[in-house]
Amino acid sequence: MLFINYNLYVIIMTDNISEKEKFRLRKLVKELEAIRGRHTELVTVCIPAGYSFNEIVSQLRSEQSTAENIKSKSVRKNVVAAIDKIIRNLQLYKRPPKNGLAVYCGNVSEHDGDDDIQFWAIEPPEELNTKLYWCSQRFDLTPLLEMIEEKEIYAIICLDRQDADVALVIGKKIKSLVHMESIVPGKTRAGGQSSARFSRIREGLMHDWFKEIAEVSNRLLGEHKEIIGILISGTGPTKEYFLREELLHANIKQKILGVVDTSYTGEYGLDETLVRAQDLIKESSIAKEKNLIKDFLTELQKPEGLAVYGLAETISAIKLGAVSKIIVTEGMKQKNIQYQCGCREGELQINPEAMPKVCKDCNQSIKIIKQDDIADYLEELANNYGTSFIMVSSDTREGQQFLQLSGIGGFLRFRV
Ligand SMILES: [Zn+2]
Known part of the structure; x- marks a missing residue:
């Protein structure tokens, strides 16, 4: 949601915002990131979740009196005015927002001597953890950028005989979904039991344990269609036995990237898995990119193939609503240029x-x-026409081939 009220922008993001809203916020954050003050006069204030605004306001008052010592008269005036505007706006809140608040305020006028002090407040979709007062020539958007960048989602099933964890990996963060503990005994039996009977019981318990892990994983990971890869990890050979029993659903199994040996299970095991699986993750994203380009080239070679390439051709196909997915190579030299001459303004x-x-x-x-960067332009265009946007590198052989075809192309919904 975006409320624009005179030069006051308050953006509230809930946890389940739509792709379109996410895109708009990403765009706004990029715009704020590009603003440069003429002097050190742009103020960023990050208020973490659970912080009292009264406390922040009194800290801002003390920053304001420090700012009174700034030598340059115009900078002093602008910083003091920005802090003043922030304080006045914070006082309008009855209570601090659930996830904290990121505030940006400062003189954005491009002409010396003029002032145009703008205020933005963004209620983020995730909890803000950084507390920050920052006065600089630019706004600090790092905490928001980390939240809204497109994150790839992986999952980890980390297990051994004693415990199992199922977790999601979102960007760099590990989010545990469940921790389970087993009742499978170790290999050494208690005195008095026959060895054959003991190992039968143990095998039965082990099978039940595997079934429990698989059921929970099938259910929890099945709910997250956005997972692009799953890592199986743990100490010893238990994880291999687990996989051999074929208890995971086909849609879960096909996402498994590989098996990772760890020295721990539990929380440490999850961390360790992520560290050790970097190569697997990298390989999988390269493989995905290569396959995508291969599919594109195959489509292009078909006599009635549903593919288009070239910057101008792809843009006009998108504008017809004909493109389902667009592929763009990183670092393209083209730009989207807005120009003006004697007879027109154009793009x-x-x-x-x-x-x-x-x-x-x-x-x-x-x-x-x-x-503007051509990728930004294409991403926005794609967003407006319901086209998905995928960036690829030119580092692979397939990427090079694609680059020779202009480096920009799309899959078509219908022939144009
Ligand atoms: Zn002209």
Whole structure:
């Protein structure tokens, strides 16, 4: 949700915001990140979840009196005014928002001598943990960027004879879903039991334990369709026995990236799995990229293939609503350029070096107003037309092949 009220922006993100809202927030954060103050006069205040605003306000008052000592008269005036605006806005809150608040305020006017003090407050989708007062030429958006960047989600099943953990890996964070403990005894039997009977009982208990782990994993991981890979880990050979029993559902099994040996289970085991699985994760994302490009090239070679390539061709197909998925190579040289000449204002997607200097129609020089990264432009365009957007690298052989085809292409919903 986005409320714009004069030059006061308050953005509230709930936990289950839509892709479109997420995209808008990402865009806003990028815009704020790009703002440069003319001087050290942009103020960032991060208020962690559970912090009292009264305390923050009194700290801001003390920052404000420190700011009174700033030598430059205009910087002093702007910083003091920004802090003042923050305090006044914080006092409007009846209670601190659930996840804390990120506040940005400062003079964003591009002309010396003018002031245009803007205020943004963002209630983040996850708990803010950083407490921050920062006055600089730019806003500090790191805590928000970490929250909203597209994160790949993996899962870990870490087990041995005694305990098992099922967890999600979201970005760099491990989120435990369940911890289980078994009643399977060790190999040494108690005196008086026959060895054959003991090992039969033990095998039965072990099988029940595996069934329990599999049932819980099938249920919990089945609920998370967004998981792109699963790691099986743990101490000793138990995890291999577990896999041999084939108790996981097919849709879970096909996401398994590999098996990782750890020295621990439990919380330490999960951490260890993630550290040791970096190569597996990297290989899997490279493999995914390679397969995607292979699928694209196959489609392109078919006589009636549903694929398009080239920047201009892909953009016009997206605008027809014909593209389901667009692939863009990292580091493309083209930009989205907004320009103005004597006869019009327009937009061109072109390598800036190839941009004409003079307009053929009015003979006047072409003035460039704004240049945006082509990937940002395409991502926004894709978002507006319900097209998914995927970035690939040119490091693989397939990536190189794709780059030779302009480095930009799309899968079509219908032929255009
Ligand atoms: Zn012109």
